[in-house]
Amino acid sequence: MVHHGRARPAAHAVPAARQRLPAPHHAVAPSARRGRVMTRALPGVVSLLTDFGLSDPYVGILKGVIAREAPGTTVIDVSHDVPPQDIELAALWLEQAYTWFPPGTVHVCVVDPGVGTARAALAARAGEHWFVAPDNGVLSGVLAREPSWEVRWIDAGALRLSVASRTFHGRDVFAPVAGRLASGALRLSDVGPEHAPTLHARRAPRVEKGEAFGEVIAVDRFGNLITNLPASVLEGEGVTVEIRDARLRSVGTYAEGELECVALVGSFGLVEIAVQNASAAARLGVGRGEPVRVVRGAP
């Protein structure tokens, strides 16, 4: 499926200099463009986001397959500690991470509870990035953000993929397709027929009459509570953020909340609740899904 619509306003910070390069296999090294070295094909970048963990050899095997398909590719781990089968969190991390990668990066996301069933395997282009993932909604955040995208169904038979197992399509389908896209050996148009992807509507925050209602959508390693509320709800003087029984003031940076939990705009451009050098999640005893309310007036 090809989509040329209007993207919703990006809630997150956008990298400064987005280079406009047409496709991974046309990318050239910046130094080449400055005339320092001869023009040559640039090995691509592949990012990986899975729920495989790092204890078992599964991630290493993915990378072995990519090294076989596309020697010299730079492979970057976004995370492999997505809780097993947690499509919603994977969609969030993918949406928040991909814009910081070079244009032309192929992002592989394998959180795949339906592996081996009839669910489709997808390859997609959205904006200047490529994606390879099962058709289970994990691309929802990315596709909601990009005005222009194209999604295709991976036809494993036509691509002569050797699908050796019904339980590890990361190895047998997603990694080889990602490697071939990154190396330029495969074009998106040759992956398979167009496909209408599964899209999950995210529970959007509600803003009305100077109040905003959202929720905690992730808790990071530091115990910071990441909400789905955009930065704009903290604008202006005298804002209070309510969560559980706490009423928090809005500050500019973590260091202002040494003894108390505070609310601030985090690195994804979303409201976060934090306490300096400690865990707000532990302090407040809350986690994902906890309602958050922003009201006018000092705490």
Place this chain on the structure above:
Amino acid sequence: MVHHGRARPAAHAVPAARQRLPAPHHAVAPSARRGRVMTRALPGVVSLLTDFGLSDPYVGILKGVIAREAPGTTVIDVSHDVPPQDIELAALWLEQAYTWFPPGTVHVCVVDPGVGTARAALAARAGEHWFVAPDNGVLSGVLAREPSWEVRWIDAGALRLSVASRTFHGRDVFAPVAGRLASGALRLSDVGPEHAPTLHARRAPRVEKGEAFGEVIAVDRFGNLITNLPASVLEGEGVTVEIRDARLRSVGTYAEGELECVALVGSFGLVEIAVQNASAAARLGVGRGEPVRVVRGAP
């Protein structure tokens, strides 16, 4: 020691297109072979499998040494979360992972309870892959699988390795030798004299009169129980897998076992016991070493 014997039948799935390249230092980029760029030496691939964990700087130091010895090498982590000194599990992960890497990859495996003692340090070629590891049986699975191999004892003195410590041969011996093999600066024949490696016989499954007896040899992050039983024992109609007090049916893919534990052929070509979106290990209360029996007849 050089071995040209008959390999046992591979129980695992074999990658489709195994390129036949002679040695890491002769490898050329596929694109070069298609005439797109000039022929050049291809930086090699090194895989790492250790029990070092990722919290301490030990793995980073290994990679620093490899970057020093062989700039541009692609280094891929198989796992660093092998339980400390667990040679048996390391041998299994290595055996299951290496075939998915490019021919010519140098696989470094440092699970080394005997570091600093008289145990030999080994470099080996087995089939199209290279290996560097202590002589403690960790290569047993690989050498049992490959019909042709050559194992040599690393003569640190002759190689002028600066062995700065008696406790970290990963840094002082294995990483530099791996880097030199990957870059082509060192040939296997120059590593040191031939050596008869320590080989551990794995407890093989027993198949008789339509029954098969095996055991759980690993539990992965998802709680899937990986057994040493080959896929063939699940062939045919009406098979029941017994473990502890449970009698399980055989299915094709994880998604068929939503409410119950099931048995299926996993990605290594071995029988696995799983439950969809949950942990079979937790559900059944079993772990490594648990006996598994396959019998004819519906559960």
Place this chain on the structure above:
Amino acid sequence: MVHHGRARPAAHAVPAARQRLPAPHHAVAPSARRGRVMTRALPGVVSLLTDFGLSDPYVGILKGVIAREAPGTTVIDVSHDVPPQDIELAALWLEQAYTWFPPGTVHVCVVDPGVGTARAALAARAGEHWFVAPDNGVLSGVLAREPSWEVRWIDAGALRLSVASRTFHGRDVFAPVAGRLASGALRLSDVGPEHAPTLHARRAPRVEKGEAFGEVIAVDRFGNLITNLPASVLEGEGVTVEIRDARLRSVGTYAEGELECVALVGSFGLVEIAVQNASAAARLGVGRGEPVRVVRGAP
């Protein structure tokens, strides 16, 4: 600030062949120097040491930014499991790790409790290595070890860095500067004005009248207790190491301490307390900060 002083004697093992290359952007591939391939700019090496953990996408985002700024750079993780805000341990790991990397490596250390405050962001050269880190003492170990160094304050405005957040300078400041230093696009002299860095004095061990007093400064994954006592205190016959209620003998390698805790010189050139194939930390019930005393006489 530029410093040309006398470094304290290095307590740690020093790699054998330290190549003398002038700067990351002048580095050439060793093979080029041997005339095998044409001279070309060598993509640099960047090491990463943070307290970000590996579950969240923060480390992946850092690497995405580096891949954008400096395509082809080799990025190596030293550790991301430094306990949150633990500057002291990060300084130790950095000091012990960096010498094993290629000359010209850019080491990024982001343990940054003061992010968003007025604390400076630093770029530095020390010996043959480059460093990028907040000005909070995390470079203390490195700067104490190197006789010659230069530290500059990162002028984000002059460098036209797009500092999108006040909470993630790893992404917005440190990664882009590291990438530009590694690629040669930025010279240290152009980073910003010279700066006198925050230096933390480490609690040094005390050696007097044949006795030595130190402490445990880190516990590694294996439960080995790493002390701040130099190897020299174990020299000679008949040395006893006292910790809590235990009196330990000095040995050469882990394998000599199968049933008992022992003291030995570890891979950092420091006294370690260990027990073979088990955790000395668990056995002795001690952790970081525990006093250690070395006395003459058998245990």
